Amino acid sequence: MKLLPLLFLPKLLSVKNSLSTKKTLKRLPFTLLGVAFWLFVYIVFRKLLIYFKGTEILGDILSAKLLSMVFLSFLGLLMMSNILTALSTFYLSRDLEILFARPVETSKIQTAKTLETFLTSSWMVILFALPVFIAYGHVYEAGFIYYIALPVIFISFLLIPVGIGITVTHVIAKMLPPSSARSIVMALGILFFLGVLLLLRFMQPEKLLRPEAFPTLLEYLTTIGVDSPFMPHYWATQALLPLLTARGGEGIFYTLLLISNGAFFLLIASWAGSLFYIDALDKALSSKREGLRLPLERLLVGRSRFREGGTSGLRKALMLKDMKVFLRDQSQWPQLFLLVVLIVLYVYNFKVLPLETIGGTSFFMSNFIGFFNLGLAGFVLSAVAARFLFPAVSLEGQSFWIIKSSPLSMKEFLYSKLLSGLIPLVILSEILTLGTNLILGIKGVMMFLSLGIIFLMTLSIGGLGVGLGAIYPNFRYENIASIPMGLGGIFFMILSLLCVGLTVLFSAWPLYLYFNAKLLGRVFTHYEVFQISLSLLMVVVINALCLYIPLRIGVKKLEEIEDF
């Protein structure tokens, strides 16, 4: 067998071996979800393009603009994805020591790694670009030549970020230890993505839905689409458009431009590899992995040390260990950034809510929205807890033997996990509720009631999260983000949302009676007081059960667990 296919063979065999019936069945829900999303993309683009096509003058411009934006977003995505993938394949991959210990030329390994980078970073883009291109082909009734030229144009387009990504990776790896470089690039990428997300949100796209804003549509589109003739997304658009509209153009020129640039950047990557790869790899394989630390760690845990004896010292030690491990784990950082953006967007959405147009400035409407907000906040808390509290037990990983073989009761262990998670969750929920209530102008009874209810909901969601995390632990996870995606995680989300729903439902009646009494300017009747007390008692009971039962079962499960 030739060397290059041989070098790639283990990857292919790994993929083949992972396609066993059992595993395929396990992945079936995700596959179906993927197929549904694929169809959804196709239908949305098809409808959009049919609508554009029916619009005189603007139609074709909008279609071209959309295509250009699709290519631009792919380009941005692929740039980042290629750098991250190349760092893994060229410098962090576990097969490197096996490959370099054999009599194989470095250039051959580089070529195999380039191919691996291309496939790993681009397969998903290729998969989800297909419905877009097919929708374009169908709507514009493109000819046979469109489908023949499409793979050539698209693959040439994809090779440009591959070449650039690998080149940048070699340069970064030469300057920084690759294990740290990966985290830095990932963190910067996420920050960049979140920045773009915030920017788009602050542009208030909902304004476009107002009819009076239509004249500014073109102006809006010109600001979001950057059509520079020096950019690959522009070349790809210009190469495909003539094949769709059959209006002629410089399609061949732009196709050749893409092919030549794809080849050029691959050559540059190969040249950068010949200059830096061996040196940088030597550093990667021999350097000590020095953990990066967030400034947040100093702020939150400061100089706290494991320096207390007795039971209080034990709880503190468990919490301190969890915080240190969490803050030093670079794979957790993007989640933290996402959380911050989620909060900013959440509060900002209330800020830009057109309260005056829906009568929100009135006492009743703002209070109604405030109450509705409780349900929303509960949903956000459930999502946050699914990501941060549910995996708390599983995060012990295979180091769980240290806890299990120590004279520490599983009850103490689980309650310390709960406490570590609850403190930030309570702070988050109270800030969210307080902030949005203040924006809505909610005061008095409703303010206290909502702060109290959200506190109760936070406790119960926390209990559900940590408890179910102990009932369904996964100590052998490969990726932290995959823990809440399992059966237990889904079960947690269902129960958590049920708890939020029931809490909101039972809180609604007292609130209705309160508003009713206020509207009529009278005091509560004895029967109403009884109803209010009963409803609030139900709220407390539901939340207490959600807090207590999963924790109790979780403790029992941890005491019995043997497989970790």
Place this chain on the structure above:
Amino acid sequence: MLRLSGVGKRFGNNWAIRDLDIEVERGKIFGFLGPNGAGKTTTIKMIAGLLRPTTGQIMVNGHDIVREPLMAKSVIGYIPDRGFLYEKLNGREFLHFVASLHKMTPDDAKEKIDHLTETFSIKEILGELIEGYSAGMRQRLMFVSAMLHEPKVLLIDEPIIGLDPRGVRMLKDLLERLAQNGITIFMATHSLLIAEELCSDIGIVNNGKLIASGTKEGLLNSGKGLEEFFLQVTE
């Protein structure tokens, strides 16, 4: 100090170990030998309280590991064969954390950590994150963590994995000294040389059953070496 009576463990339909009767007295080093998959690690994990015996009883210093797990665990020091550690803690933080699990006072913990890390020659690297440690350094760190609270029973699964010759020598001296000081050591190993050199008592397990047990002298009275005896009984 350590007594296993009729201990068995079943996984599904398969018995990993069954009808195990072992008694190790205070200050003895018990070598638990056997081929791969014989049930050594399962046994050690049951004594450590990580696995529940399907049958039988395990008493550690007079405490039943199933009924009084916390009392039993407070006198056990356990060193697994493949010990995963908290990669994102540094060595010092990890040891203070373990000391906290045993509710040791800070001063006591600091004194023990200083002394033991000096003995195991890892004091210099205590400030580094564990993810940067070599296999040998991890093994030494695990030994220190297991001995911090001055256990009465030390459970060791493959003691010399990852240790360099100096480390092995130091470990042998240490185990002998610990035994002289009254600490009971239960050690599962493949290394017959180590077992022959260190152990006062030996048990050989094969296919989940104890096939030979007794004092070293008693087992090897025919003049055979441990290797020859082992190969003969496990054939």
